[in-house]
Amino acid sequence: MARIVGGVGCSHVPAVGAAIDKGKTGDPYWAPYFAKVEPARSWMADVAPDVCIVVYNDHASAFSLELVPTFALGLADEFPPADEGYGPRPVPAVQGHPDFAWHVAESLILDEFDITLVNEMPVDHGLTVPLSVLFGQPEAWPCRVVPVCVNVVQYPPPTGHRCYRLGQAIRRAVESFGGDERIVVLGTGGMSHQLQGQRAGLINVEFDTAFLDGLVRDPEAVARIPHIEYLRQAGSEGIELVMWLVMRGALGDAVDEVYRATHVPTSNTHNGLLVLAA
Amino acid sequence: MPRPREYDDIPGTVVFDGRRSRRGYALNKFLMSLNDPANRASFKADEAAYLDRFAVDDEQREAVLGREWLRLLEVGGNVYYTYKLAACDGMTFQDLAGEQTGMPAEDFARMMAAGGRRPEGAEGAGGAGRADS
Numbered sequence: 246m247a248r249i250v251g252g253v254g255c256s257h258v259p260a261v262g263a264a265i266d267k268g269k270t271g272d273p274y275w276a277p278y279f280a281k282v283e284p285a286r287s288w289m290a291d292v293a294p295d296v297c298i299v300v301y302n303d304h305a306s307a308f309s310l311e312l313v314p315t316f317a318l319g320l321a322d323e324f325p326p327a328d329e330g331y332g333p334r335p336v337p338a339v340q341g342h343p344d345f346a347w348h349v350a351e352s353l354i355l356d357e358f359d360i361t362l363v364n365e366m367p368v369d370h371g372l373t374v375p376l377s378v379l380f381g382q383p384e385a386w387p388c389r390v391v392p393v394c395v396n397v398v399q400y401p402p403p404t405g406h407r408c409y410r411l412g413q414a415i416r417r418a419v420e421s422f423g424g425d426e427r428i429v430v431l432g433t434g435g436m437s438h439q440l441q442g443q444r445a446g447l448i449n450v451e452f453d454t455a456f457l458d459g460l461v462r463d464p465e466a467v468a469r470i471p472h473i474e475y476l477r478q479a480g481s482e483g484i485e486l487v488m489w490l491v492m493r494g495a496l497g498d499a500v501d502e503v504y505r506a507t508h509v510p511t512s513n514t515h516n517g518l519l520v521l522a523a
Numbered sequence: 524m525p526r527p528r529e530y531d532d533i534p535g536t537v538v539f540d541g542r543r544s545r546r547g548y549a550l551n552k553f554l555m556s557l558n559d560p561a562n563r564a565s566f567k568a569d570e571a572a573y574l575d576r577f578a579v580d581d582e583q584r585e586a587v588l589g590r591e592w593l594r595l596l597e598v599g600g601n602v603y604y605t606y607k608l609a610a611c612d613g614m615t616f617q618d619l620a621g622e623q624t625g626m627p628a629e630d631f632a633r634m635m636a637a638g639g640r641r642p643e644g645a646e647g648a649g650g651a652g653r654a655d656s
Binding site: 260329 | 538548551554611615616617
């Protein structure tokens with residue numbers, strides 16, 4: 246039986262990807278952040294998952310306003326890095342797992358999650374930056390990836406509660422897959438940040454800390470945080486944190502917190518990294 | 524008239540909801556086109572002529588050509604789409620965010636390095652003022 250062995254919450258700040266791509270991780274600005282990444286990388290290397298299910302949002306790369314799926318799942322053999330307006334990141338193409346992804350898609354739909362099916366799409370920094378954070382700069386990514394896209398660009402995103410329930414449905418899908426894959430689920434984006442308007446630059450360490458504590462110990466309560474609270478407290482882009490609830494829902498009730506690190510700032514964002522063993 | 528929303532009182536914040544998506548559809552379509560390197564080259568070669576390919580209105584056209592970053596949001600631009608134009612000019616996302624606050628880039632970077640903006644106005648009062656009216 247395929248099995249979820251853990252989950253990682255990881256911000257997906259473009260500047261973090263650029264720092265890696267341009268060899269700046271040792272610069273004074275970046276070195277303190279990348280020092281905090283090491284324990285998460287070691288955990289991933291030890292766990293060595295066969296598959297990562299990466300829950301992320303597309304930022305006007307694969308999807309535009311012409312078509313905005315609230316939840317979408319990638320079924321392709323391969324997903325190339327996207328040109329987001331300044332050339333694609335110099336990272337390997339992401340290898341999919343169509344057999345497994347189709348199983349998950351079919352299971353989700355019959356489990357009443359009407360997910361959009363995607364056979365071709367480029368993947369942007371939302372997916373590739375967490376891979377770079379957790380795996381560095383390999384010639385090929387060390388595991389296959391099933392992308393799960395969540396709309397958080399066009400308001401309103403799905404509720405935290407719906408995201409949590411999606412995670413639980415993903416867990417049921419994994420457990421009914423016949424393979425022996427070991428799987429890590431990544432929830433990406435967040436934590437508090439606001440990229441727009443005169444309030445840009447907002448950081449709320451208190452909100453983020455309470456979110457992380459609750460996500461570990463009482464996810465049902467965190468899943469009930471309404472959108473208005475994210476908007477006010479975590480900033481207009483901090484609402485990306487709902488994607489961490491998909492990850493948490495996929496892990497089952499009890500988890501062990503393996504590692505937590507936060508760092509402010511990475512560009513405009515309070516950066517979070519949370520490793521949970523299922 | 525579209526109904527008011529519970530987040531309309533958050534200071535300095537433009538939530539990209541259905542009202543703004545409708546207002547900004549053509550503008551964001553233009554911005555999205557900048558994902559293609561050939562389109563970026565055409566835009567840079569003749570910005571006004573390139574904009575003629577899209578159904579942007581006069582306000583949106585002015586905001587693009589004048590690089591009025593905050594106004595671009597007010598006339599329906601989404602910030603992730605808007606960043607594609609900023610990237611054309613070699614700006615970072617921090618540059619774009621800073622521009623919208625009206626702060627000099629160095630001051631914005633210093634504020635972020637010192638822990639960012641406190642969530643004042645989180646309860647709907649005070650803070651940096653409304654981004655739109």
